[in-house]
Structures are given as structure tokens and as C-alpha cells.
Amino acid sequence: MTLDRAVLAFAGAMTLLSVALTLTVSPLFVWFTVFVGLNMLQAAFTGFCPAAMIFKRIGVKPGTAF
Numbered sequence: 001m002t003l004d005r006a007v008l009a010f011a012g013a014m015t016l017l018s019v020a021l022t023l024t025v026s027p028l029f030v031w032f033t034v035f036v037g038l039n040m041l042q043a044a045f046t047g048f049c050p051a052a053m054i055f056k057r058i059g060v061k062p063g064t065a066f
Helices: 003-024 026-046 048-055
Strands: none
Touching: 003 026, 003 048
16 A cells, blocks of 8 residues: 555545544534544645655655655
């Protein structure tokens, strides 16, 4: 799996987790969903992604975007 796919998979998993937490635990977890979405937007425009940096450090092979 390349770094790009790992970041997309992680973002998708965090989005689904935040929706599940919003529905089952507290409606305030919707802010976690908002955070994930905003982080994805800023990464698209700036190229800076903390998750990509972490995945790169643990040895995930590079992709095209990150």
C-alpha cells in the first residue's frame, strides 16, 4: 500500500468512526467529523498532512501526492 492510499484509508476510517460516535455516544462528536474534513481540505491545498508524516516514518512506501 502506498502512502497516498494509506492516508485516504485513514481519513475514511476516521470519518466513519466519528459518524458512529456521533450517532451512538454524543452529538458533539460531529466536531470530530468537521476536524477530519477540514484537515483533508487543508492537506489538499497545502500538501501538509500530519498523518502522511507519521505513515512515512513507520515505513509506508511513498506515493505520488505525499
